[in-house]
Amino acid sequence: MQRYTALIFIMIWLQGCGLIYQGVQSSASGVSQSQLFRQGRHGELSEQELAWANTAWRYFSNNTQLSSGLVNSIDNYPTMDMTSLADYLIALQAAKQFELITSREHDERLTMTIDFLANMPLTRQGVPNKVYSTSHRGMVNYANQPAELGWSAVDIGRLLIALAITKQKNAQFAEYIDKAVLRWNFCNLVSDEGELYGGNISSNQVHRYKEGRLGIEEYASYGYLDWGIIPHRNINLEPYKVITINGIDLLFDGRDPRFTDVLRPVFSTPYLWLGLEFNWDDIDDLNSSDANHSNKSLAAMADSVYLVQQSRWEKERIYTARGEHVVSGEPYFVYDAIYALGTPWITVAEDGSSHDHLALVSTRIAFQMWALWKTAYTDQLLTLVQEMYHPQRGWYEGRYENSSAYEKSITLKTNAGVLEALLYKSNGKLYRANDDKEYRDVRFNSRFDHPGKCLMETFR
Template identity: 35%
Template sequence: MNFYQSRTFIGLFASLLAMGSLTACASGTIGSGGQKSDFQAVTTDAPSNNLCGQLTAPLTEPEQEYAATAWQYFVNNRQPDTGFINSANQFPSGTLWDQGNYLMALNAVRWMGLIDQGEFDLQLNQFLTSLGDLPLVEGALPNKVYNSATGEMVDYGNNPTKKGLGWSALDIGRFLTALHIVRTCHPQYDNWISGLMSGWQIPRSIKEGQLYGAVFKSNGQLLPVQEGRLGYEEYAARGYELWGFEAPKALETEPMKLVNVSGVKIPVDQRNFEETDANNYVVSESYILEAIEFGWDETLAEYAEAILTAQENRYKETGHLTAVSEDNIDQVPHFLYSTLYANGTPWAVITEENESHSELRTLSTKAAFGWYYLFPQKPYTLKLIKAVKELQDPDGGGFYAGLYEESDEINAILTSNTNGLILEILYYKALGNKPILDVIEH
C-alpha cells in the first residue's frame, strides 16, 4: 500500500461519509509518542519576510472570490482540537500531503489578505503544537494517515493503530516543501519548525539516492519500498533538497522514454506495473506543483508544454475538454487516476490496482486552474478555466473536484487537494506568475 493508495482509501471513506454511511468524529485528544516541541507560541510582534507579500499582480475581483471560496473549505474542515485538516469534506482523516496542502493555503491567504497575521499565528501555533505531539512510526517518521480530529495514527478505515501503517516518502517531500515555504515567509517560526524536523529520522526515507516509503509486512517487520515515478518523484526530492537531504537518483528523469499520445511525444517512466507493481501514470498535478513552487527548468518546461498540448489535441479529436489528473470522485471506486498515459495505454483512467474506468474520466478543476495560470495566453486554457470556475458548492464549502466527461455531471466532492492547489495557484499569480520559491528567497 503506497502513497497513492492512502489517497484512494481516504477518498472511499469520505465518499461514504458524504452519502451518510459514516459519522465523523470531531473531537478527541492528540496521541502521544511523537517529538515534543520545547518552543513557545510565536506572537504577531515578530517580523515576517516582506518578499512574500510583494504581490505584483494583485488578484482581480473574480479571483478574490475564487480564493475566498477555496479557503472556505479549510475553514470548514480545520479540526478544533488539533488544527489539522480533513483530506475530504467532513471526514476526520488526513495524510501528511493533505497537511502540506493546508500549510500552503494558510500561507497564501495570509499574503493575499484573506486573514490577518493574528489569525495566521493562531492557526499555525496550534498546528505546530499538534505536529510536535504526533506519534511516529517506530518513533522515526509520520504514519501514512492520521485521524485529523485526534492526531492518532490510524489505518485506512480511520481505526486507531498503535504501530501505524508505515510512511510515504512522497508525502514527506511535499510536507517539507510546505514547511520550508512557511519558515521562509515567517522566519519567526524557523527555530520551532526546524526543531520539530530534527525529531524526525528523515534519512531513513532515502536509500541509494532514491526515496523510500515503508510498509509493515505480515510478520510485523517494516519493509522499505521505493516510491515515486517520473513527475512526483522529482517533485518530492526537491522538497528533501530544501532541507539538505540529497536523493540524486530521484531527481533524475531516467529511466524515461518518449511516447506518442495524441500526436505529441510525452515523457513516460519506463518502470512499468507488471515489473514493479506500481503505476507509471502521467498526470497534470506534479508538473503544476513543480512550476508554481520551484519553477521548471528547460527540460521540464518542454515536457509540461507537451503534456498540455496532448490534452488540447485530445479536445480537438473528441470535443471533450481535457485536463486530467488524479482525483477523489463521489462514487465507486472513489479515487481515480485520469491520465494521459498509464501502463502502456494512452488516456487510461485507472484505480491503484490498474482497473480501468474510462467511463468515469473527469475534467479536473485543479488541473484546469493550473494550466490556465501557467499558460494564460493560450485560448485552450481559457476554455478550461471557463468550464470549471463555477464548480462551487452552493453552500460555500469550496470548489468541487471536477466534471464527469461522459455524463457532464459535477464530481461533487470537496477536498483539500483541489482547494489547496487553487489557493497556491492564485498566490503564484499574485506574485506575478513567478515560482513561489524564486520570489520569497531572492
C-alpha cells in the same frame, strides 16, 4: 551560501554528464523550443478571483478541527495525510495574503500546525505515519482506526517543500519548524543509493518499497534537496520511454511495473506543482522570470503534458484537464492518466483496474493550468469549471468528461489547489532560494550536537 554550494556542484555535474537534460533532449527538443509561448498569468487578483479564493477558503473554515487545528483531507471526514498537511500550509499562506483571515488567525492556525508537527507520534522508523486523525492527532489507517500504517517518502517530500515555503514567508517560525523536522530519521526515507523509499506496516511486519515514478519523484526530491539530502537516483530522469500522442512526444516512466509494483500513470499534478512552486527552475536558482527555466528538461516535460491535453481538445473536441481525484463510490480514488498501461486517456485505480467512465475535467488542474499558461484553451477551461462550487462548502472535484455532470466530492486538495493557483498569479513561483542562517544550520555545523539521522554535514 554554504547550504547550496554542494547542491550547485552536484546539479552542474549531473547536467554535465547528460543525466538530466541531454538524455531527454532528442525526444523533447520540439517542446523545449515552445518555451517562448509560455506566459503565465501574473498580477493582483481581480474581484472575481478574490471571490474564487474566498469560496476555496470556505472548505478550510468548515473542516478545521478546533481541538487540534488540523484540517480534514475530505469534507467532514476527520483524517489527514502529509500531502494534505502540505496543501493546508500553502492554502494558509494564500488566506493570509488575500486577507481571508486576520493576521492573528493566521498566527494561531500556523502555531497549532507546528505544534502538531513537533509532537505528533512517529512510526517505529522515526518518520511521519501515512495518515493521522484530525480530531485526536494520533496515527490511524484510512478507515480512521488507530494504526501504525507506514510512511510515504513522496508525501513527506511534498510536506518538506511546503514547510520551506512557510519558513520563507514566516521567518519567525523557522526555528520551530526545523526542530520538528529534526525529529525525523531520514535514513528510512532515502537509501544509500539515493532512492526514495516508502513503507507499509502490516501484522507488525515492515515492507519497504521504492516509491515514486517519473514526474512525482523528481518533484518530491526538491523537498529533500532543501534539506541538503541528494536523492541521486530520483533526480535522474532515467529510465524513461517516449510515447507520441497527437504528434507530441510524452515521456513516461521506463520501469517495468511487473518488477517494481508501482503504477506509472502520466498525469498533470507533479509538473504543475514544479511550475507553481519552482517555475521549473533548479532549487538554488534565484531567477524570478516566468519566461526562463533553469531545469529545461522538466520545463519541456511540463509543456508536453499541457500541450497534449490542449491537442485533445483541438483534434477531438474533448475538454481535458487530467489529474488524480476522489470519487463518491468505489474505487474512491483514481488517476485520470494522459497515458498509462500502454493506453492514452485511461482512468486507473491504484490496483491498475480501468474506470474510464470516471474521468473528470479536474477543477484543480484547470485552475493551475490557467495560472501557468495564458492561452485561449486555459480560458475555456476556466469558463467550464468556474461555476462548479457550493457557496458554503467550496469547490467540487470536477466535471465528468462523458456527461458534464459534477463530481460533488469536496476535498482539501482541490480547494488548496485553487488557492495555490491564485497565489502563484499574485506572487510568481512560491519557493525562493534562501541563504539566511537557520536553526538547522547551527545544528548541522555543531561538532557535539549534530542530529545524525542521515542529515550529512558534508552537504552544508
